[in-house]
Amino acid sequence: xxxxxxxxxxxxxxxxxxxxxxxxxxxxxxxxxxxxxxxxxxxxxxxxxxxxxxxxxxxxxxxxxxxxxxxxxxxxxxxxxxxxxxxxxxxxxxxxxxxxxxxxxxxxxxxxxxxxxxxxx
Numbered sequence: 001x002x003x004x005x006x007x008x009x010x011x012x013x014x015x016x017x018x019x020x021x022x023x024x025x026x027x028x029x030x031x032x033x034x035x036x037x038x039x040x041x042x043x044x045x046x047x048x049x050x051x052x053x054x055x056x057x058x059x060x061x062x063x064x065x066x067x068x069x070x071x072x073x074x075x076x077x078x079x080x081x082x083x084x085x086x087x088x089x090x091x092x093x094x095x096x097x098x099x100x101x102x103x104x105x106x107x108x109x110x111x112x113x114x115x116x117x118x119x120x121x
Contacts, residue, residue, distance in 0.1 A: 007035050010042050016050045025060040036068045049081025050118050054111045056087040086114040
């Protein structure tokens with residue numbers, strides 16, 4: 001069920017794999033499954049264990065996407081790294097607060113802030 005269009009963009013900045021979303025809305029199940037498998041594949045292939053997921057431009061996020069983030073967080077921790085999130089719109093951030101996921105994830109206002117907070121390797 002591989003698609004030609006990636007829903008994510010990956011770059012490496014220093015010792016951090018930076019992930020950005022291509023879509024404004026991360027809602028439908030098929031898209032979330034694709035995002036999940038892309039994320040896991042890239043994290044497992046990455047030479048670094050630190051990951052930043054930047055939500056720049058994301059307007060809507062489903063609860064199923066939150067499940068993917070929890071899975072990714074576990075994978076990153078198993079690899080001895082850190083997962084950080086940044087640029088989360090206030091309406092989406094409210095969902096993180098309601099579900100108490102703001103306590104699980106390290107969330108920064110900007111990608112630069114998040115990158116600066118990773119341990120220097």
